[in-house]
Amino acid sequence: MHNINFIRENPTEFDNYMKQRGEHPISNKILELDKVKRETQTVLQNLLAERNSFSKNIGKLKSENKDASSEMSKVDEIKNKINNLKELETIKDEELKTILSRLPNIADKTVPLGSNEEDNTKYREWGEKPGFEFKPKTHFELGEDLGLMNFETASKLSGSRFVLLKNQLSKLERAIANYMLDKHTNDNGYIEMHVPYLVKADTLYGTGQLPKFAEDLFTAGDDHWLIPTAEIPLTALHSNEILNINQLPMRVTSYTPCFRSEAGAAGKDTRGMLRQHQFTKVELVSLVEPEHSKDELERMLSCAEGILQDLHLHYRVMTLCTGDMGFNANKTYDIEVWLPGEDKYREISSCSNCGDFQARRMNTRYKLENKNIFVHTLNGSGLAVGRTLIAILENYQMKDGNIKIPEVLKKYFNNSDTLI
RNA sequence: GGAGAGAUGGCUGAGCGGUUGAAAGCACCGGUCUUGAAAACCGGCAACGGGGCAACUCGUUCGUGAGUUCGAAUCUCACUCUCUCCGCCA
Numbered sequence: 001m002h003n004i005n006f007i008r009e010n011p012t013e014f015d016n017y018m019k020q021r022g023e024h025p026i027s028n029k030i031l032e033l034d035k036v037k038r039e040t041q042t043v044l045q046n047l048l049a050e051r052n053s054f055s056k057n058i059g060k061l062k063s064e065n066k067d068a069s070s071e072m073s074k075v076d077e078i079k080n081k082i083n084n085l086k087e088l089e090t091i092k093d094e095e096l097k098t099i100l101s102r103l104p105n106i107a108d109k110t111v112p113l114g115s116n117e118e119d120n121t122k123y124r125e126w127g128e129k130p131g132f133e134f135k136p137k138t139h140f141e142l143g144e145d146l147g148l149m150n151f152e153t154a155s156k157l158s159g160s161r162f163v164l165l166k167n168q169l170s171k172l173e174r175a176i177a178n179y180m181l182d183k184h185t186n187d188n189g190y191i192e193m194h195v196p197y198l199v200k201a202d203t204l205y206g207t208g209q210l211p212k213f214a215e216d217l218f219t220a221g222d223d224h225w226l227i228p229t230a231e232i233p234l235t236a237l238h239s240n241e242i243l244n245i246n247q248l249p250m251r252v253t254s255y256t257p258c259f260r261s262e263a264g265a266a267g268k269d270t271r272g273m274l275r276q277h278q279f280t281k282v283e284l285v286s287l288v289e290p291e292h293s294k295d296e297l298e299r300m301l302s303c304a305e306g307i308l309q310d311l312h313l314h315y316r317v318m319t320l321c322t323g324d325m326g327f328n329a330n331k332t333y334d335i336e337v338w339l340p341g342e343d344k345y346r347e348i349s350s351c352s353n354c355g356d357f358q359a360r361r362m363n364t365r366y367k368l369e370n371k372n373i374f375v376h377t378l379n380g381s382g383l384a385v386g387r388t389l390i391a392i393l394e395n396y397q398m399k400d401g402n403i404k405i406p407e408v409l410k411k412y413f414n415n416s417d418t419l420i
Numbered sequence: 421g422g423a424g425a426g427a428u429g430g431c432u433g434a435g436c437g438g439u440u441g442a443a444a445g446c447a448c449c450g451g452u453c454u455u456g457a458a459a460a461c462c463g464g465c466a467a468c469g470g471g472g473c474a475a476c477u478c479g480u481u482c483g484u485g486a487g488u489u490c491g492a493a494u495c496u497c498a499c500u501c502u503c504u505c506c507g508c509c510a
Contacts (some may be wrong), residue, residue, distance in 0.1 A: 041470055045479045052479090055491040059438035068490075075490045242430075242467085244448095363468095367430090370449085372467080 001100055001360040004034060017106040020113060020322040030099060037092040044085040051078050101205070102212045105357040107322045108294075108331040114321030120334070121321070126305065127314035129338055134399045138341035139390040140272035143169060145401050146420065149273070161262060163273040165389075168419045172392070173280065175412035177255045177385050180282040180307055184382055188303045190253035190284060195233035197256060198224040203236045206362030208328040208354075215263045218277075226259035230283035231379040238287065239362035242372055249288040249296065253382065255280065272390070274346065279386040286378040287364065290356065293376035297353040301333050304349045304382045310408045313391050314338040316345055330355045337387070341394040348387045351380030 007014045011027035018026065054075045061068040112121045143149025148169035154162035165173055184190040200223050204210040209217060209228065218226040227233060234252050243250075257280050262268075269275035284303060288296045301317065308315050320332040329352035336345035356374035359365070365372040396404040403419040410416065 038470065041479085045470060048480085049478055051490080056439070058490050062490095063438075072490045079490085244430080367448095370465080 001357065002103060002106075003356075003360070004030075004100070007031065008034065014106075018103060020107055021104045021325070022115070022323055023103060026099065026103070030096065033092055033096045033099070037089060037096060040085055040089045040092065044082065044089055047078055047082050047085065051075055051082065054078075101361075104325075104327045105330050105354060107325060108353070110319075111325065111331050112319060112321045115323035116321075117324045119321035120318045120324055123317040123319045123333060125314075125316035126309060127312065129314055130340060130395055132340060132397075136340040136394060136397060137401070138272060139339075139393040141341070142393045142397055142401060142403065143273075146403075151273075158277075160270075161275065161277040163276060163386075168413075169389070171413070172409075172419065173385060173389055175409050176388050176392070177280060177282060178412060179310075179409055180382060180385070180388075181253065181255055183307060183310070184253045184282065184284065184303060188251075188306070190251045190303075193234060193237075193252050193254045195227075195230060195254050195256060197227050197259075199227055199232055199236075201225060203232060203239070203362075206236050206239050207232050207358050208361060212327065216261055218259045218261055227256065228260045229258050229281060229379075229381075230254040230256040231285060234283060234285035235287075235358055235377050235379060236362055238364045238375075241364060243287070243364070243366040243375065245289075245366050245368055248366055248375065249286055249292065251284070251286050253282060253284050255282045255385075273386055274390065276386065279384065281384045281386075282382050284351075284378075284380045284382040287359075287375045288378070289366070289368075290373065290376050293353050293355060293378060296376075296378050297331060297333070297351060300378055300380045300382075301335070301351045304335055304351055304380055307383055307388075308335065308337060308348070311388070311392065311406045313388075313395055315348070326350075326352060328352065328354045328357055330357065335383070337391045339391060339394045341397075346387065346390075347384075348391065349381040349383045351378070353378050 002014075007027055007030055011031060014027050015025035018024070054071050058068045058071050058075075061071065112119060114120070137145075140149060140151070143165075144151075146169070148166045150164040150166065151162075154164040157164075181192055185192050198220055201210055204217070204225055209232065217228055220226060234254055237252070238250075257278055259278055262275060262277060265275060273279075284300055286296050286300060305315070305317070315335050315337045318334045318336060320329075320334055325332045332350055332352040334347050335349040335351070337348040338344075339346050354377045356376055358377045359374040364375050364377070366375055367373075392406060392409075393403055396406060398404060398418070405413050405416060405418060413419075
């Protein structure tokens with residue numbers, strides 16, 4: 001949610017920012033609504049003040065056993081006006097909120113301008129593509145050949161975009177998650193959380209998924225929605241609260257399943273387990289003071305990169321351009337891991353600074369010298385577990401189709417060198 | 421699922437339908453005292469919004485939403501949540 005004061009003071013600048021994000025100029029409409037609302041509010045409040053003073057007077061007169069009928073009839077007159085203005089104010093306020101709640105965050109100055117992923121820029125890269133003496137297979141070829149990855153059974157149970165992992169692959173998924181959580185909690189200062197996977201619409205509004213992106217979500221009825229990422233419950237932990245400054249920075253992590261309808265992705269990545277309705281992810285979330293959020297984004301990115309480095313997986317970091325960034329973010333880095341089977345880089349983590357955009361929506365503030373200040377929120381995958389499993393399969397495959405186990409994961413496999 | 425109790429400021433907790441935005445205590449901030457700290461004492465301390473250059477002022481908010489009333493934290497209704505007991509249960 002945007003600060004209306006900023007729009008009042010910088011309407012043209014605001015429109016330019018929105019244009020970068022692919023929106024039409026709208027500040028005129030916003031300011032007109034804002035003006036009418038405020039004018040209405042001023043008149044309304046004066047009437048309320050008048051009514052209150054009459055009412056107080058009535059109370060006084062009655063306690064003195066005097067006649068108050070003329071005061072009472074005056075209040076009666078005011079009442080109609082009050083009701084009409086109240087209605088008008090509510091309507092204008094709702095119109096305003098409808099518009100504001102659907103506008104994306106403003107991009108940071110350091111974000112490259114652009115309209116789609118073609119315009120993303122490379123921030124850095126690490127490692128190099130592994131060489132193979134044979135043609136590397138895709139993860140689903142490897143998984144199916146090993147008999148440990150099964151799409152038919154999953155689709156029998158649940159339809160398309162689900163997968164069944166068996167035995168050592170199921171264990172690998174668990175080992176990856178454990179490794180990530182251990183690292184983030186032991187070395188990176190994150191507190192592990194076990195969170196609800198169903199949340200209320202209010203919560204999703206706060207983090208920005210609603211009202212605009214309802215079609216991307218699964219709902220379980222009765223105002224229960226399946227989380228598309230642990231970012232939702234983690235970021236909203238302190239919604240409608242005023243934190244003490246010594247609670248910041250707050251760094252939390254959680255390993256959860258994520259549920260996404262993939263509404264706009266028909267026909268995309270239909271083979272394999274790259275794009276599923278359900279996947280697991282270790283999520284990182286930070287709440288920080290405004291002046292620290294830029295540094296925190298770099299820190300978070302490094303925490304995510306650290307996992308890939310430990311796994312010796314080659315990757316590059318992309319700075320998303322204004323047109324490719326998500327709704328909430330003022331800046332986003334995507335980490336793209338190299339997948340030799342696909343012969344492509346694929347997103348395995350996305351780290352975003354949301355500034356105070358989400359904090360305004362969910363009303364999370366902290367107290368500083370008697371002032372209440374919106375926190376800045378950041379979220380990042382550290383990492384997507386399913387895609388990490390894919391990356392390990394494709395990068396650690398051997399000619400015979402067996403998979404080497406990365407050094408740091410061996411402890412979860414009785415120090416075995418290979419999966420089978 | 422059945423029966424009962426409750427929801428008030430950062431926390432605990434008072435609150436006859438009429439200066440109650442709300443007592444008191446704790447916490448917190450400032451000050452006095454002290455070599456320093458503690459204790460004691462004094463003072464301050466809700467949020468959001470409108471108007472104003474400002475001092476300031478007005479409005480809204482006592483779980484949420486409706487209603488009664490000239491006036492609601494206080495009365496009525498609905499909903500949500502929490503707690504206790506019983507039943508069921510991973």
